[in-house]
Amino acid sequence: MSNRRSFLKLGAGIAAGGLSASMPALAAREGTQHWDEEVDVLVIGSGFAGLSAALNAQRQGLGKVLVLEKMQVIGGNSAINGGWFAVPKNPIQLAQGISDDSPAELVKDQMISGRGMANEAMLTQIAEHALDAYHMCEDAGVEFRKNFNIQVGGHNKARAIRSKHGTGGDYTTKLYEAGAREGIEYRLQHYIEDFIRVGDEVQGVVVRRGYRFPDQKTGELIRIKANKAVICASGGFTRNMALRAAVDPSLDPTLDGTNHLGATGEVMLSAMAHGALPVHLDMIQTGHWGSPDEGGFGWSVALLSISWHEGMAVSVLDGKRFMNERADRLTCSTAIMKNRYPDGTPAYPLVFFNHDDHPGDDRVMRALRDEMAWKVDSLEEMAEKFNVPLAQLKLSVKEHNENVKKRIDPLFGRKMDTAQILKAPFVVSRVWPKVHYCMGGLKTDLDGRVLDGRTMTPIKKLYAAGEVTGGVHGRARLSSTSCLECLTMGIIVSKTIKADA
Template structure:
């Protein structure tokens, strides 16, 4: 029969704290023997982790594989991300002559970024599967930018490649098409109401609202789908669940915009927790330091600043000075950026600028100028006047920067200067302010992706997790380009676990 006691207890407790809006509506379930449908592997979510899990479950010979997506399109947050993928020893990196990289080097960087809270064994496993995930994408028809492999914030090597069009949709589309050809079934507008467990605490299936129209939880009809071998949670994070966000991290500025789609609200994670799944690191919610206040959602700023962070500088509008190492990790940069405030506490949006003449036809620049989330200025005088920056201090900052570029050192902030460029007008200028981007926390799993029960610290039978819905992997901060890596590789690892368990 359906085990609902823990779910009802959690729902009552969270309601008192204002979180009930983030939980699924509770419906009385019929005995678990009354199934409307049976599959072998049920995957919840259609982002990188869900699509990879489904495709690899099929390739592992696990039988009928069904992917359920609550929204009206395939892809989740993965489809709208920047398409960055960290792959040590990728072919482009090797062609550039970078031969001293390795999975261990990547893990070393991640452990530093995790600030003592990352899972080294899990990160090592993921990094060692990076090339396999890369080839899975290429074999599916994903195109990566020719000769593009750069060093992004917090990494000690250039190992980040990017999709041809600069979006994760380049990957989700191809994995979806490949999965469909190989027999994976996908269904949209299916909202997971609850997990159905037997008396032994083993997950047997799910209660689903079929025909759901976000965000109305009264739409659609209830069906019960049995999963003979496994249910894989690949439903993403909860950054759009404002009540839950506020409860787990009251320090997070509630006015911050987010990069995630509106459906990233964490109901699947909460439903699993209601049945005893162990949550970890829920208060570790990462902001993207490349956000722009001049565009909503994910936007183009991430792409534009892949130039700005490397070649240009960021200055405070309050004093015209640099205030951080522009190539540090996300947490370091976000913290530094958000200290820029007017006396009344409102944001004093810092600026990032670099040389226009070095990139006049670059699609990242063309799009940003077109959409007015960046501007071309012909001089420092124009920049200072347009953005109300002290001109004398700004000129001093640029002169000092150019001298540091020639010297190849940054004594002020310790920035690596191998890609730094002397600044000469005209400039491309954009304003920045962090956006809520990624949940470090979620369901705790073992190395094979089995979701752990908080009461026994043993796996909940037939319940697995992959991607952002899981937690405890990256620690306090995740490095750029490693979410795609984690999701795709865990989508390869979890089906192998299921096959072994089955």
């Protein structure tokens, strides 16, 4: 079972004949394996989930903890995310006088967003550990924006805090440093070739040490035994284009992605090849805050966090509003992608807010500098630059301003508490969704044990946390809840391993 099984070949097998056609025989192997090294807990991946799981495993006294990262830097996708973190009853929220929030309120919002497919018990457990994760980050030295706690799309309360610099790197750097101080070993450029499973137990992994992405011929193969646990925290697969197309043919293949190029899902596929149960692989989320004027994650998520609250979105086709700017990601992405020219090409909608309301704001300055947004001095200039019908654009802005005064949105039911009366000059950007997050992955029980698809019971010593797992959020994940899930499941999985060991 430790022979090389390319994840690309497995992905092709899935596309051609379904999962069962790709699965190897899983008979127990006799005899003693040869091991090059032994550890107690092996963590695959160094994003939020992996760093949290490693740190908490170390603090649980589980023995030697080793983190393997296939890329050349620590952090994975987590390092480049927007730094948003949903925490009911966080200190900033309470200081703002918001006392009626709770984990149950957050879960209620997530169940609505999940469209009937979310796991309420799992979401409840995650939400109830939110403050634990917050304090873990704070104790590690993560700094949060002073007095910053807002209501983001799909949430019914202001409960989203944000790291000081607005990046996930604020978390990953400090969690890594905390782990290093406490004796955790981290190794870069270690690619997981395969799991070694004997009977109903995963005993270790085959690793390509010295791997240089994306050349799978680089490095040398070694075997590492994990005496107590292998934790999969390897993230999603949005950059595996063949797998994306296989599991969701409806997803526009031309869409850019926010994830780093190494988000290819081979750890998940290897676990599946050893019997791990996959769920919801076709539920791939787009981020409605993407910009067609920059590649990857970019600055758009930061800039549009202003636009959705204070400004408005209009179609270049007719100059009209077309959605509730503060709805959840799936609702907004669906509405945005309906804006197309007769030949089917994207008609990138415009999103804008008041320039002078944000003097010196780094989000604005970066976006203007890199030309993913522009300053325009009038609606006339905006209409000419982006070929928008001027008369209707003016009417749309007039209606918006009237709605702001009344604090109502009769067209789409948007909450108007943060909306501003629009007046030139404006910061305007174009918007188009990007593939962002995989809701599907390995099925686990509530405590993070990976389930065997044949028996529906846990595979011994195999655990998973974060985006590599599936069946948690359902059809759509709310903003600021990935950081929450990954950090809290790292706490939960470490407790599970201690109990099992």
